[in-house]
Amino acid sequence: MKVLLFGLAGVIATGVIVFVIGSLLPQAHVARRTARYRQSPETIWHAITDYANFAAWRTDVRAVEPITTASGNPAWREKSRSGDIPIEIVESQAPSRLVTRIADPRLPFGGTWTFEITRTPDGAQLSITENGEVYNPIFRFVSRFIMGHSATIEAYLRALGKKFGENVTPQP
Numbered sequence: 001m002k003v004l005l006f007g008l009a010g011v012i013a014t015g016v017i018v019f020v021i022g023s024l025l026p027q028a029h030v031a032r033r034t035a036r037y038r039q040s041p042e043t044i045w046h047a048i049t050d051y052a053n054f055a056a057w058r059t060d061v062r063a064v065e066p067i068t069t070a071s072g073n074p075a076w077r078e079k080s081r082s083g084d085i086p087i088e089i090v091e092s093q094a095p096s097r098l099v100t101r102i103a104d105p106r107l108p109f110g111g112t113w114t115f116e117i118t119r120t121p122d123g124a125q126l127s128i129t130e131n132g133e134v135y136n137p138i139f140r141f142v143s144r145f146i147m148g149h150s151a152t153i154e155a156y157l158r159a160l161g162k163k164f165g166e167n168v169t170p171q172p
Helices: 002-024 041-049 051-057 137-147 151-163
Strands: 028-037 061-067 075-080 083-093 097-102 109-120 123-134
Touching: 002 137, 028 151, 041 097, 041 109, 041 123, 041 151, 051 061, 051 075, 051 151, 123 137, 123 151
Parallel strands: none
Antiparallel strands: 028 123, 061 075, 075 083, 083 097, 097 109, 109 123
């Protein structure tokens, strides 16, 4: 019985420590990663704006459905292991710049992704900058110390490379 009580006390203490540390972390963060592809900027642009086909190449997305937002901007809902996340386009300058944002302020996280595509001698480079916010202190701790703020960007850049039959290594 003592072992069970000590175990329970340890779990509670760990939860309190995670909450306190998460509460002390800043709510906002910026993460940026870049990858190079042997594709034209137009090909990359098409892939990152063809949201209806994201589930075919993004392993974290099970399905995508178009939605309507209050802003009237093009928008969709990604169904993934992270839940249903509505995303809308805030800015679009084909084929070089795209800004999207999470379109639900009730989620425990939010923010924007800025996609910047530049032509290179052998293809194109895609940089993604996340200006994120994590509202829940426990999620903030997990995002900072367990997952890392750039993990989702890196997975996205790698998945895009696989779509093109390329292995890419995201760089800061």
